[in-house]
Amino acid sequence: MYIKKLKLHNFRNYKSLNVTLTKGINIIYGENAQGKTNLLESIYVLGITKSHRNFIDNSLIKKGEEYLTIEGTFNDNSLDNKLNIYIDNKSKVLKYNNNAVKKISDYISIMNIIIFYPDDLELIKGSPQDRRKYINLEISQLYRNYFIAINEYNKILKLRNEYLKKMNKGISRDKSYLDILTGYLIDRSIFIYKMRDKFINKVNLYCSNIYKDIMNLDGFKVVYKPSIEFDINDSNIKEILKKQYDKRLEYDIKLSMTTFGPHKDDIEFYLNDKNLKYYGSQGQQKVAILSLKLSEVEIFKKYKQTTPILLLDDIFSELDDKKKNNLLKYINKDIQTIITTTDVNNLDSRLIKKSKLFKINDGNIIKIKEVKLDE
Ligand SMILES: Nc1ncnc2c1ncn2[C@@H]1O[C@H](COP(=O)(O)OP(=O)(O)OP(=O)(O)O)[C@@H](O)[C@H]1O
Numbered sequence: 419m420y421i422k423k424l425k426l427h428n429f430r431n432y433k434s435l436n437v438t439l440t441k442g443i444n445i446i447y448g449e450n451a452q453g454k455t456n457l458l459e460s461i462y463v464l465g466i467t468k469s470h471r472n473f474i475d476n477s478l479i480k481k482g483e484e485y486l487t488i489e490g491t492f493n494d495n496s497l498d499n500k501l502n503i504y505i506d507n508k509s510k511v512l513k514y515n516n517n518a519v520k521k522i523s524d525y526i527s528i529m530n531i532i533i534f535y536p537d538d539l540e541l542i543k544g545s546p547q548d549r550r551k552y553i554n555l556e557i558s559q560l561y562r563n564y565f566i567a568i569n570e571y572n573k574i575l576k577l578r579n580e581y582l583k584k585m586n587k588g589i590s591r592d593k594s595y596l597d598i599l600t601g602y603l604i605d606r607s608i609f610i611y612k613m614r615d616k617f618i619n620k621v622n623l624y625c626s627n628i629y630k631d632i633m634n635l636d637g638f639k640v641v642y643k644p645s646i647e648f649d650i651n652d653s654n655i656k657e658i659l660k661k662q663y664d665k666r667l668e669y670d671i672k673l674s675m676t677t678f679g680p681h682k683d684d685i686e687f688y689l690n691d692k693n694l695k696y697y698g699s700q701g702q703q704k705v706a707i708l709s710l711k712l713s714e715v716e717i718f719k720k721y722k723q724t725t726p727i728l729l730l731d732d733i734f735s736e737l738d739d740k741k742k743n744n745l746l747k748y749i750n751k752d753i754q755t756i757i758t759t760t761d762v763n764n765l766d767s768r769l770i771k772k773s774k775l776f777k778i779n780d781g782n783i784i785k786i787k788e789v790k791l792d793e
Pocket residue numbers: 429430431432448449450451452453454455456457477478479480481760
């Protein structure tokens with residue numbers, strides 16, 4: 419799929435913007451603080467309904483204005499579709515082909531987006547919570563049911579924790595009610611564990627080759643770390659998990675908290691036996707995340723029969739010339755890619771030749787060069 423037209427109104431430093439993108443490679447260049455990242459962010463918000471940068475929705479509205487709108491026409495398997503988002507201080511309205519969409523689960527799998535941006539290194543360096551949030555979102559773009567399961571899981575978890583608190587205070591003692599909640603929690607957990615395990619396995623089919631192509635190093639892999647060790651495919655998994663909950667019951671009551679489950683999972687990034695969180699250089703970490711994201715492109719192609727839209731914010735900085743060159747192999751016009759850079763003169767001339775070029779200056783966009791699709 420690819421986004422053809424993007425219209426912004428009051429989005430960050432854009433008063434209004436109306437741009438036609440090419441289905442292949444788009445390069446957006448400009449000096450610092452002109453609006454390059456903001457433009458990518460607007461496309462991300464249009465697809466995912468939230469910023470990738472952990473900002474509250476209000477900060478997306480242009481300073482001094484009361485609302486923002488984003489409109490995008492995107493083409494998926496030869497059909498044009500339209501998405502609209504309206505955000506003000508109190509509300510957010512999502513529309514798909516002019517019909518309001520109430521549930522986010524119905525919305526976020528419509529336009530698929532994979533973004534790479536400088537702060538993505540936090541995926542390796544940051545907290546397990548960031549990583550869980552990330553894989554939840556990625557699997558949700560692939561499978562709507564996963565998003566629903568996560569929401570249900572979180573609701574049941576909240577109820578269970580509230581009940582543990584009551585047990586802790588001696589207000590409630592009915593263990594059979596807790597068992598019912600635990601049973602529901604286990605059902606959702608098994609589904610979530612399996613989906614995460616499958617997803618990471620799929621990533622691993624591609625990521626070590628991609629990492630090797632770029633870094634010339636063998637042995638990169640992503641490891642799924644559920645909070646307890648067990649065989650996800652064991653046919654007795656329900657009983658195994660139930661035993662774990664029972665074993666921890668006193669402890670959970672003491673802390674008024676469910677101390678294990680999918681909400682405590684993590685993923686790790688390894689180069690052979692080295693955990694990149696502790697032993698990776700900046701460049702190694704950067705390419706690890708890039709390899710993860712580029713693997714996802716392959717997964718989307720295979721399981722959604724369409725290509726996602728790839729947003730690459732400032733991807734070439736910090737990489738040496740050799741790595742930059744190796745990376746070019748993964749930027750091709752079969753996948754709509756939108757790249758930002760401050761330094762267009764430093765980009766490979768072959769890449770520029772096959773790209774549509776835009777310059778951004780203080781929230782205004784100027785088309786510099788068209789591209790013919792057969793170039
Ligand atoms: N809500 C907002 N209203 C108005 N302007 C905003 C808002 N949020 C951010 N900005 C402005 O947008 C500009 C930053 O844009 P952006 O992050 O897209 O820059 P950039 O071109 O990616 O720069 P760099 O090359 O440094 O990454 C800043 O000038 C900032 O003040």
